[in-house]
Amino acid sequence: MKARVTVTLKNGVLDPQGKAIEGALSTLGFSGVGQVRQGKVFDIEISGTDKTKAETDLKAMCEKLLANTVIEDYSVSVT
């Protein structure tokens, strides 16, 4: 199975990198760009076929390592 974990900053947490990207997009002439928030994507291969178990494991991975839940939210999807 292939899994994708997305980690993003929580609302209200300042994202200086997102701000810089926002400024650069505007410099390039892209109009209509609102707030930009930078995040991380992890593509993870999971053995087995039990999707529910994979999701449970992935959430545990997020809680224990992939995300810092003080400042970040995460979501998981398995296909």
Added chain:
Amino acid sequence: MKSAVVLLPGLNRDRDMIAALTKISGHAPATVWQTDTEIPDVDLIVIPGGFSYGDYLRCGAIAARMPVMRAVAEKAAKGVMVMGVCNGFQILLEAGLLPGALMRNATLKFVCREVRLEVANANTAFTRGYAPGQVIRCPVAHHDGNYFADAETLTRVEGQGQVVFRYAEGTNPNGSINDIAGIVSEAGNVLGLMPHPENLIEAAHGGDDGRALFEGVLAKAA
């Protein structure tokens, strides 16, 4: 005072820390490697600065999950003094031994310069060598020193006097919330700070404002 320094791949301030501890306490610290599961009986455990695991994932994130950190947490729970400087501070936060997180500097730039620190709480094992409100010189060198905690945590940390160092006189180099440069745990025996007191302990450094921190710990341990 007996001390131990935690070594991890990618740290680069370990030699400075070992030199400072040796000069001030008169004893060379023990060193413990990341895979060690036991730490000798010491008064102080130090996690020095650097770039453990190349700052991969998040600063300090991988290091905080190494076996030695379980041993550090056990010692901390027993009241042993633990100090993390720079990357060491990031590791203590990632390990959950201190509240909050350190984010990319608001300027997005690596800062390497001297700042002023106000001693916000002189009533801890680490700051007893300073006067309350004293402003000291201290060097910083980091890319991710922007302290953040959610409103509730921040209120608690401030209310309990856990903020021990603040950037003073407009020298906040990283956008840190409330100018926070260093905090202690609720029990007061774990300190994390971004600045490098070990790099300002003798005349050859151009000053010795960092020395009183080590001497305070030494006196506490005696």
